[in-house]
Amino acid sequence: xxxxxxxxxxxxxxxxxxxxxxxxxxxxxxxxxxxxxxxxxxxxxxxxxxxxxxxxxxxxxxxxxxxxxxxxxxxxxxxxxxxxxxxxxxxxxxxxxxxxxxxxxxxxxxxxxxxxxxxxxxxxxxxxxxxxxxxxxxxxxxxxxxxxxxxxxxxxxxxxxxxxxxxxxxxxxxxxxxxxxxxxxxxxxxxxxxxxxxxxxxxxxxxxxxxxxxxxxxxxxxxxxxxxxxxxxxxxxxxxxxxxxxxxxxxxxxxxxxxxxxxxxxxxxxxxxxxxxxxxxxxxxxxxxxxxxxxxxxxxxxxxxxxxxxxxxxxxxxxxxxxxxxxxxx
Numbered sequence: 001x002x003x004x005x006x007x008x009x010x011x012x013x014x015x016x017x018x019x020x021x022x023x024x025x026x027x028x029x030x031x032x033x034x035x036x037x038x039x040x041x042x043x044x045x046x047x048x049x050x051x052x053x054x055x056x057x058x059x060x061x062x063x064x065x066x067x068x069x070x071x072x073x074x075x076x077x078x079x080x081x082x083x084x085x086x087x088x089x090x091x092x093x094x095x096x097x098x099x100x101x102x103x104x105x106x107x108x109x110x111x112x113x114x115x116x117x118x119x120x121x122x123x124x125x126x127x128x129x130x131x132x133x134x135x136x137x138x139x140x141x142x143x144x145x146x147x148x149x150x151x152x153x154x155x156x157x158x159x160x161x162x163x164x165x166x167x168x169x170x171x172x173x174x175x176x177x178x179x180x181x182x183x184x185x186x187x188x189x190x191x192x193x194x195x196x197x198x199x200x201x202x203x204x205x206x207x208x209x210x211x212x213x214x215x216x217x218x219x220x221x222x223x224x225x226x227x228x229x230x231x232x233x234x235x236x237x238x239x240x241x242x243x244x245x246x247x248x249x250x251x252x253x254x255x256x257x258x259x260x261x262x263x264x265x266x267x268x269x270x271x272x273x274x275x276x277x278x279x280x281x282x283x284x285x286x287x288x289x290x291x292x293x294x295x296x297x298x299x300x301x302x303x304x305x306x307x308x309x310x311x312x313x314x315x316x317x318x319x320x321x322x323x324x325x326x327x328x329x330x
Contacts, residue, residue: 015122018115019129020067023059026109031055033105034098043098046088054088057081058102061140065133078140085141092152095141096167100174103134128240131175135223135239138168154228156206157213162296165227165235169292172239176286183239184246185281187299188216188253190232190274191311194330200272204263208232208274211261219253233303235296243282243316250278250314258312275312279303283319295319304329 023030031052043051060077085095107130110116116126142152142164152164160168172183190196190212197205209232216234217226225237238246254276261274279302281295298317306315307329 012125015125016067016069016129019110019126020063022110022113022116023063023066023106023130026106027056027059027063028052030059030102030105030109033108034101043088043090043094046090050084050088054081054084055098055102057084058099058137058141059106062099062102062106062130062133062137065136065140066129069133069136081141092142092164093167096138096171099134099138099141100171103130104178106130127179131179131239132223135168135225138171139222139225154213157210157217157228159213159217159234160225160227162227162229162235165225165229165237166292166296168225168237169295172237173283173286173290173292173295175239176283177288180285181240182242182282182284183237184241184243184283185295185299186236186238186246186250186253187229187279187281187296187303188212188234188236188250188276189230189278189300189303189307190276191307192330193232196272196274204272205232208261208263211263212257212274212276215257215261216253219256220249229296233300235299243284246280246282247314247316250280254278254312254314277303277306277311278314279306280314280316281319282316286319290319 034055035051043054046054057077057080061081064075064077090098107127110126110130111118111123114120116122120126142160152161153159154161169185175181176183190208193205193208196208209228212232213228213234216236220226220236220238223239225235227235229235238249241249257274257276262271263274264271279299281299281302283290283295298319302315302317305317306313309315
């Protein structure tokens with residue numbers, strides 16, 4: 001942009017449009033930089049031309065996510081990306097790593113632009129837009145992995161699997177270390193699920209899991225990662241979320257489940273209540289050696305305390321290095 005060009009920095013739509021244009025213009029440079037700093041990021045089996053096409057396609061989808069803040073599976077860019085991802089046969093962990101590297105390279109390219117530099121008034125909004133768009137791209141890529149659907153999607157609820165949540169959590173730890181922002185991890189566990197199965201049949205328990213999954217999926221933002229982590233448990237990763245907001249969201253989910261999910265035994269028409277116990281893990285500044293499985297275990301430990309205290313409640317915990325989770329309680 002020349003020194004005579006101006007735009008309204010308070011207009012988020014205009015700012016996102018300019019960021020997207022800058023990313024599209026620099027797609028090749030961003031892809032080349034990602035390859036240069038990552039020793040191919042697990043893409044060694046792809047030849048150079050296929051690698052470049054895949055990376056540039058991801059950058060185009062990233063720019064679309066910045067501009068539109070929504071996903072359209074019918075768009076030409078996503079259709080092209082679907083084919084490239086399928087041809088590449090890359091695992092989901094590798095794909096997440098690639099997106100993370102492209103995000104870093106994209107921010108590096110934007111940082112040297114006079115319009116978006118790190119000292120500019122718009123930089124905080126620019127970096128946030130790119131980081132959130134990268135989460136959206138990861139979600140899109142999960143959906144495109146049809147041949148690995150069992151690895152990324154829970155068959156009963158349609159949510160992400162525990163493995164996907166752990167990968168996303170690992171990347172969020174890296175982001176938090178780099179950008180010094182907090183994040184939260186919520187674990188939601190259905191109370192007395194084994195008793196529901198015993199009293200009303202396994203089908204009733206599955207129905208409860210499906211219904212709670214719907215509530216959880218619809219409640220959180222598109223930028224949050226929602227997964228089924230165990231039989232009746234769900235995990236939610238909340239990027240760039242404060243302690244107060246995470247606790248408030250968790251309690252609202254608890255109330256929604258308690259007030260809305262009064263289900264009936266189809267054999268007797270007897271109603272039975274459904275409640276959940278919730279653990280909230282808040283990470284203000286990750287430890288340098290923080291590991292995703294340890295953090296998830298600590299959130300699960302908070303759920304255990306909520307159940308021991310009477311169930312249908314929220315318990316919070318601060319991240320602690322290397323601390324294992326507690327024994328599971330129904």
